[in-house]
C-alpha cells in the first residue's frame with residue numbers, strides 16, 4: 001500500500017494569539033502538516049479563521065497548511081485562500097453537490113490540493129464520484145465528530161467508512177480525527193492521516 005500516514009495537529013486548539021509559535025512547536029515535535037479549521041458560523045455554529053490568518057501564518061512557516069472548509073459557500077474561499085498561501089483545500093460534499101467539478105478545477109488552478117470532507121451522517125458513497133472523476137479530489141476527510149468544535153467525543157463507528165474507503169481505494173489519502181492514543185493505533189492500521197487537539201497538548205507521537 002503506497003500510503004504514508006501523516007500527523008496534522010488541529011490548530012483550532014492552539015493559542016490563537018500565538019499561532020506562529022504554536023505552529024513551530026507542533027512542527028518541532030514532528031507534525032507533518034498543520035490542520036486549519038475554517039468555519040463560517042453558518043455551515044457550523046462556530047466562527048474561526050479565514051484567509052487573513054492563513055496569510056499571516058504563511059509568513060512564518062513553509063509547512064503544508066491543510067485547510068478544512070466548514071463553510072456553506074466553499075467556492076468563495078478558493079481565490080482568497082490560494083492567494084493567502086493555503087496548501088490543501090478540503091470542502092464539504094454536503095454543500096457541493098451542484099458544483100464539485102468546478103470547485104476541484106478552481107482549487108487546482110490556484111495550486112492547492114483538493115480534498116472532500118463528509119459529516120458523520122453522510123453516506124460514504126456520496127464521495128465516490130469525486131474520487132472516481134477524471135479530475136479527482138486527492139484526499140477524503142471522514143469526520144469522526146460533528147464538524148464545528150474541537151475536543152468532541154470520537155465516534156468509532158465512523159471508522160467503518162474509512163475501512164470501506166481504504167478497501168475501494170488502496171492508495172487514496174484519507175484523513176480523520178483521533179481523540180486518544182488508542183484510536184491512533186487503530187487508524188494507523190487503516191493507513192489514514194490523523195489530526196486532532198491531542199497533538200497540541202503533548203508531544204506523544206515522538
Ligand SMILES: O=C(CO)[C@H](O)[C@H](O)COP(=O)(O)O
Pocket residue numbers: 010012013035037068145146147148149150151152177178179195196197198
Ligand atoms: O474538524 C474539526 C472540528 O470540526 C477539528 O479539526 C477536529 O475536531 C479537531 O480534533 P479534536 O476534536 O481532537 O480537537
